[in-house]
Amino acid sequence: MHDLRAIASLFDMRADFVHAHPYGSGHINDTYCAWYDLSGKRVRFIHQRINHNVFKDPVALMKNVERVTQHALSRLLEANHPEAYRRTLTCIPSVDGSAWAFDADGNCWRTYPFIERARGYDEIESLMQAQEAAKAFGEFQKLTADLGGERLNETIPNFHHTPTRLENLEKAIVAADPDRREAAADLIEFALSRSGDCHKVTDLIESGAVPERVTHNDTKLNNVLLDDVTSEGVCVIDLDTTMPGSVLYDFGDMIRTACPTTREDEVDLRKIDLRTDRLEALLKGYLSSASSFLNQCEIDHLAFSGKLLTLECGMRFLTDFLEGDVYFKIKRPNHNLDRCRSQFALVKAIEKRLPEMEDLVQTIAGRVESAVV
Ligand code: ADP
Ligand code: MG
Ligand code: MG
Secondary structure, eight states: OOOHHHHHTTBOOOSEEEEEEEOSOOSSSEEEEEEEEETTEEEEEEEEEOOTTTOSOHHHHHHHHHHHHHHHHHHHHHTTOTTGGGSSOOOOOBTTSOSOEEOTTSOEEEEEEOOTTEEOOSSOOOHHHHHHHHHHHHHHHHHHTTOOSSOOOOSSTTTTOHHHHHHHHHHHHHHSOHHHHHHTHHHHHHHHHTHHHHTHHHHHHHHTSSOOEEEOSOOOGGGEEEETTTOOEEEEOOGGGOEEEOHHHHHHHHHHHHSBSSOTTOSOGGGOOBOHHHHHHHHHHHHHHHTTTOOHHHHHTHHHHHHHHHHHHHHHHHHHHHTTSOSSOOSSTTHHHHHHHHHHHHHHHHHHHHHHHHHHHHHHHHHHHHHHO
16 A cells, blocks of 8 residues: 555645545556545545556656546537536646656656546446447547647557567467467467458558547446446546557457457356347447547448457467466466457357348448438
8 A cells, every 4th residue: 555645745636635545446557546625525536556567658648648638628618518527537737737746666646536426337237338338438539539739659559559469479479388389279270360350450540541549448348437327428537548549449349348248268168259239239329429520441340340359359368378477467377378268259259240240330320320410
């Protein structure tokens, strides 16, 4: 536990620190909820220590977060949104006026107002939640679509660059311990047989058919806070990986995380399938907010994006297994192998359902369009 009173003193809080406790179920950063006294009223804030093992340049990261949140806030205020300050994260400045502050141990911290009367969910409980989360991610992309100025910093270079992920896998295959390579033989074969898919989206970006946009890149359900009363998506959080990317990465990862019938490391492969009712909910939500700026090529690849991001994720688990389990935390031997097997089973399920998924995309896109016209 860090000394949160000391952290509080680094920021321009304009309220008196009372106490703080670890908060939330995030796996990357250290998150604390801190209570303050503001003229007799209790208010709370989030203090977060950025994990600099994952994010090598926390200042570059915070410059992105600062620009993106300021832009989103000004768009919301211009539109006279009644809850502008609840609809985007906002950075509380440090005492020297930056959006971040370093503690005595060299850790980089940030502070956000606590978004009240809303919370994130680790597991999807209803179609409504999937729809609202997808809508919120679409709104986030829309709010940041016209961010001017320099290109955002890449907080994790080549994060969703699938050809690079494939190269990393190929290198890991060559360098792997022979026993591990043997244990993963069928999965290696599966990945290499899909190598043609790895280039599809990056080729579309290079040709200009798919534009580079500001994307979130970690579009799990628990990174959207849903209103406690209405279940409406209130605020997209966890902006660490917000950087230049394709909307297909964001939507593909929504499919990967929200649509499977099982958990990420399910070992009974027969149980693994893609829930088209969940996909329908995601599409309804996402297209209701994003269809105003998406181009046809992006829409036409939404179903495929689910396959691509699932393949990519499986390849990352496989690479980590071959490298000796150095990146992802494992809870048992072969955990990464099981995770990869499960992701690849989902890829197969998506391949089978792709025509159905494509139809769903076009139907819902058409419906959203005719509702707008
Ligand atoms: P991680 O990268 O570790 O997942 P997050 O930024 O997602 O970190 O934060 C961890 C958790 O803290 C979130 O899942 C959410 O429950 C909570 N949280 C973060 N920011 C806020 C906020 N401004 N208001 C309320 N809760 C928040
Ligand atoms: Mg998170
Ligand atoms: Mg995160």
